[in-house]
């Protein structure tokens with residue numbers, strides 16, 4: 259009953275010509291219903307992708323999705339496919355397509371390793387998508403990104419530089435990883451889509467490029483969009499999650515940049531904020547951590563950088579992110595959640611030694627996520 | 643005070659490029675299992691295993707670090723407290739082998755001088771994809787006077803042996819030293835965080 263009422267609450271807000279984002283946030287903060295693709299549509303709004311004016315959506319989405327296709331055409335190129343005068347794999351010319359190709363492949367190599375390790379506890383990412391990207395999957399594998407790096411895993415960096423016999427090597431490949439076996443021509447798995455999104459993001463944001471963990475930020479967004487029951491939206495999960503991911507990254511990218519570690523928006527300042535919050539909320543634990551010299555970077559670096567996506571099962575992560583994305587002061591609530599997680603383990607932490615405490619924090623025990631969220635809300639109210 | 647269930651505590655560190663199999667190695671050692679798909683390590687991870695060597699119970703506190711450059715400021719702060727370091731490369735990945743030199747330099751810069759080191763060439767079950775010969779691995783190790791082994795976390799080859807040998811080497815050195823509370827944690831090298839501010843004492 260309450261659930262139905264909640265669903266209706268969302269419908270009411272989402273049906274307005276101009277969506278009241280503030281109201282939406284209030285409602286979504288307590289969790290977005292799992293069905294009817296509600297989460298996907300709400301996240302598009304909460305991440306400032308879709309504008310509040312419903313009438314503009316059709317044109318807006320069409321334009322964005324076309325732009326995304328354009329990115330694919332522009333950025334996933336195969337050197338040698340377009341005849342460019344004087345370009346060859348040995349070229350030292352910085353404008354050389356081959357040069358770019360080899361540089362890109364270094365980034366791609368890291369992405370490839372990580373997308374294969376994304377959410378291993380569920381099979382979703384190994385499944386084929388209903389909407390493969392046609393120019394990629396019908397390219398006789400030439401444009402499949404993972405094909406580009408398979409040979410460099412196989413062969414040395416020297417070969418990359420010399421660029422000799424690339425096609426030969428690529429052809430003599432064996433299967434890399436059974437679960438992530440390549441799909442047939444015309445098909446592709448969700449992890450390949452995720453790989454492409456991350457690659458395009460890295461290309462378009464050379465200052466950040468790809469940093470490990472970005473896959474864990476994109477994963478839940480893409481999952482929410484690609485499991486939308488509405489095929490009209492699901493078809494564009496790739497493009498839409500690219501833009502939502504980009505928007506989200508614009509808020510948290512500082513966590514991923516080493517040179518910004520010490521700045522106000524960097525990860526170190528987030529960890530200090532957590533520690534201050536802990537000190538205010540539970541001095542005993544804070545003192546205990548001091549005494550054990552259990553520093554926040556041992557456990558909260560990952561919590562904060564990844565918005566908790568590695569700490570909980572995917573459905574819980576989705577639920578946590580409903581609240582995070584609805585947070586008016588984005589990521590204040592993240593601090594409260596992290597602090598709540600620590601306080602909930604109070605008894606064990608106060609009686610434990612260094613290794614047992616750290617183990618507990620790094621492998622957060624399974625529990626009803628609502629308990630943590632309720633505690634976090636309680637902490638956020640105390641503050642006033 | 644809880645009674646100590648061990649005689650000695652050794653802190654070990656696993657380093658090496660992303661994807662060489664550090665987490666799998668540690669998982670094989672601590673849980674005797676292997677899964678092909680592991681989430682990538684962000685920051686650092688931590689596991690404990692107690693082994694028995696020469697009649698002594700030795701608690702190994704093992705830190706698994708993230709391989710990517712971005713995490714180096716975080717991870718190098720753990721070097722200082724480490725008594726043993728495993729440098730891992732992937733025998734099917736030439737680059738990861740070439741980078742061993744880089745990782746060794748990191749150790750020189752950040753770890754204790756007398757830290758025990760060992761180089762592991764992992765994934766030796768993948769003979770058909772081998773890119774680095776065993777001889778080359780041995781040569782680099784010899785050149786730097788470091789122990790060397792080829793391992794496979796997947797096929798469980800040499801994993802226990804590697805940790806035991808490293809622990810034994812540390813044991814040889816520390817013979818007679820008592821476990822004290824001061825060794826109960828990794829000492830963070832604060833010089834790292836506030837960049838190089840001249841000399842700083844560390845025990």
Ligand SMILES: Nc1nc2c(ncn2[C@@H]2O[C@H](COP(=O)(O)OP(=O)(O)OP(=O)(O)O)[C@@H](O)[C@H]2O)c(=O)[nH]1
Nearest residue numbers: 660661662663664665666678683709765794795796
């Ligand atoms: N065949 C084979 N594959 C392995 C072995 N060890 C690891 N792998 C594979 O290599 C991949 C990467 O292993 P991880 O242990 O996650 O690598 P890592 O060094 O911890 O990487 P980062 O956490 O990114 O620094 C895994 O997905 C495994 O499938 C091995 O001994 N043999």
Ligand SMILES: [Mg+2]
Nearest residue numbers: 664665682683
């Ligand atoms: Mg790892």
